Amino acid sequence: MDLVTVRTVRTPSHRDQLVLAPGERPLGGGTWLFSEEQPGLTGLVDLTTLGWPDVERSDDVLTIAATCTIAALQRVDPEPDWLAWSLVGRCANALLASFKVWNVATVGGNVGVALPAGAMIALLVTLDAEAVVWTPSGGERRTPVAALVTGVRELALEDGEVIRAFAVPTSALRARTASRRTSLSPHGRSGALVTARWDDDGFVLVVTAATPRPLVLRWPAVPDAVSVRAAMDAHDDWYDDPHGSPDWRRGVSTRFALELRDEAAGGAA
Ligand SMILES: Cc1cc2nc3c(=O)[nH]c(=O)nc-3n(C[C@H](O)[C@H](O)[C@H](O)COP(=O)(O)OP(=O)(O)OC[C@H]3O[C@@H](n4cnc5c(N)ncnc54)[C@H](O)[C@@H]3O)c2cc1C
Incomplete structure (x- = not known):
């Protein structure tokens, strides 16, 4: 418009x-x-127009420019040991967006809108990414994406701050991941998106779309089902909009969380 x-x-x-x-x-x-x-x-x-490269690689970090489009991110050729890379495509497909939106929408813009269904937020939080934030005074600060998104359309950004990039640790890219998503209608906006990442350092579960801001749960190893259920039961901030009621979102998210735990416990990729 x-x-x-x-x-x-x-x-x-x-x-x-x-x-x-x-x-x-x-x-x-x-x-x-x-x-x-x-x-x-x-x-x-x-x-x-600032000409930031879409991605830059070092041994420890993959830097994704805020201006990298979702389509360009999907075209990145992953290193052979980046098992987690399949999560990029799964999160891109979790957006209620045609390929035309993918070709224009940026990763930074998806985080910048800070919608519960922001699937690039889910991706970056699951991969423990940090946002590289440029401050108006010419400085730079870093903050976990999980802490940057504070609510529906709310970010922990001061006036004049701009997200320059997202720093993804390559150790997270080498982990195994899985995801579950649902919506009220076949092509509807996500009502719940639950993602998980696990390796020898632990198990991370991230709930988005069902919650106003990402819910991040961590364990030092794949937890038992009772622990997962207890953690989900303890969470009491479920999103309410035309794409799903809080009770439905809690129910499907808990089921997904338990399924992902089972997948990790079974050693599935
Ligand atoms: C058909 C359709 C379907 C959609 N489906 C979804 C969906 O399922 N889930 C979802 O989350 N969104 C959805 N959207 C909304 C939106 O398109 C996406 O969130 C998209 O990723 C936004 O990216 P953009 O680059 O176009 O952002 P823009 O529209 O350019 O910007 C979005 C906001 O972020 C700010 N911003 C942009 N870049 C930065 C930066 N680097 N630093 C700080 N602030 C910044 C802008 O000022 C603005 O406030 C959809 C939109 C359409 C048209």
Whole structure:
């Protein structure tokens, strides 16, 4: 839709042009920004003109640029031991999005919207990724993506801060993963997305779409079913919207969590 309040669209080529003026917001792919009214928005700053490489590899970290599109992330050729890479495709497919959205929507934009059904959030949290945040003063800080998303459409970002990238530890990429997803209708928005990652260092379970913000549960080893059920029962903040009631979301998420535990306990890939 037309954003009739927008007066300027800036296309920076250097970081010093990235300072956001009052009323300006960063523009990723624009698939959410242009999908609804944006009260108070007077300017856009297009991050895609900064020319950040989609991904950069080192021995320890895979750095995914905030501007990397979901489609480009799926085209990355993984290292042979990145068992967890299949989670990228599974999370991309968890979005209620056609391939046209994938080709434009950015990983940073998906996190930036901070919707419960933000499947790139699920991916990054499951892989223990840190967000690399550029501060308006020219500095940089890092924060786990799990701590960055604080609620529905809420991020722990100060005014003027921009997500530059996501740092994914390659140790997490070498772990095994599995996921379960459901929605109320065959092609509906996710009502629950439960992901798990496990290796010799432990078992991580992440619930998104069913909760206002990611629920992250960790154990030093694959837990027994009683522990998983108890942890899920102890959680009392389940999301309520037309894509599912809290009780339904709690029920399906708990079932999925137990299935993923069984899969990990059985040693399945
Ligand atoms: C058909 C369709 C289906 C969709 N399905 C889903 C779905 O299932 N789940 C879901 O979560 N979303 C969904 N969306 C919403 C949206 O398209 C996605 O969340 C998408 O990933 C947003 O990415 P983008 O790059 O287009 O973000 P943009 O629209 O460019 O930006 C989104 C928000 O993030 C901010 N932002 C962007 N980049 C940064 C950055 N680097 N640092 C800080 N802030 C930033 C922007 O200022 C804006 O507030 C859907 C949209 C459509 C049109």
